[in-house]
Amino acid sequence: MAGMSGSRQPERVGCCAAVRPGRACRSLSRHEGRAPVMTHSARLRPRSDPAAVTAHDDAIVGRVMPPxxxxxxxxxxxxxxxxxxxxxxxxxxxxxxxxxxxxxxxxxxxxxxxxDKRAVLEAVLEQFIARRFAMIERIGREAASDEAILTRMVGALNAMATDEDALAMYRLLVAEATNLPALALAANRNGLTQAQAMLRQPLLNCGVRDPDRAACFLYDLAVLAPMHRLLVGTDNLHMDVAAIVGLVLEGVKGM
Structure with missing residues (x-):
């Protein structure tokens, strides 16, 4: 006011507090038009605070911390x-x-x-076999009797052993049998072992005293023989799965 020209000016507040007006204006003019400087503490603001996260923050985090x-x-x-x-x-x-x-x-x-690559192939074969047997077991659960369970499982074994994916895997093993004989043997043993485990209980329920031996017969008839015929170019024979299961059950009764 005109009558108070000799009194103290009120203190300035804000970013220019305690700085003479002229100096503050010169300081601001030097930074005009430039992006604000992001301090180290600003870059490391907690991401749990949504208001603290900017697009620039996300870009920085994306560079230094890939998912x-x-x-x-x-x-x-x-x-x-x-x-x-x-x-x-x-x-x-x-x-x-x-x-x-x-x-x-x-x-x-x-x-x-x-x-190494051998370890990758070994894991590929294990996963391939495990996925196939998981599907076969689900199919078998839908049957009513133990003999029907065996028939469905053996039929699924035959179907999944003679499709294009299975034949491609088997050709791969045959081609590498000289270089990787142990791997081919392990894959075949893995398949047989899982078949025996899957068929053991229904075979026991059907009165078979040596279920693992019976499962081996079924595996040879339903998996290995048809697969071999297809690999050498021989026409695949029609399989009456129920008849094969009945034949094996009858044949192993006295064993």
Missing amino acids: QLDVLDARSRILDAAAHLFRREGFSGTSMDAIAALARMSKRTLYAGFP
């Missing part, structure tokens, strides 16, 4: 990619680089889970 793959998801992607490449290119024609590229992950991640 981590779930372990099971990463393994599944590796094995699915490897299975595709092994069927298409063969074992020797598939590289670890190609597996990593198709699985959309780094070689470092791939080697963290598998030391």
Whole structure:
């Protein structure tokens, strides 16, 4: 007011507090038009506070903290990619680089889970067999009697052993039998062992004293023989699964 020219000016508040007006204006003019400087503390604001997260923060976090793959998801992607490449290119024609590229992950991640290509193939075979047997067991649960369970399971074994995916895997094992004989043997043993475990109880319920031996007969008749015929180019014979199950059950009664 005009009558109070000799009194003290009120204190300035805000960003220019305790700074002479002229100096504050000059300081602000130097920064005019420039983006605000983000301090270290601002960059590390807790992400739990939605108001504290900006697009720039997200960009920084995305660069320094890439999202981590779930372990099971990463393994599944590796094995699915490897299975595709092994069927298409063969074992020797598939590289670890190609597996990593198709699985959309780094070689470092791939080697963290598998030391070499042989370990990848072994895991591919184990997963392939496990998935097949899981489907077969679900099919068997729908049957009413133990003999019907055996018939459905053996029929499913035959169907899944003679489709294109199974034949491609078996051709791969045959092609690599010289270089990887133990792997081919282990895959065959794995299939037989799972078949025996799956068929054991219904065979026991049917009065079979040696269910593992009976399961081996069924596995030879329903899986190995038809698969071999297809691999060598011989026409596959029609299988009367119920008759085969009945024949084996009758044949092993005295054993």
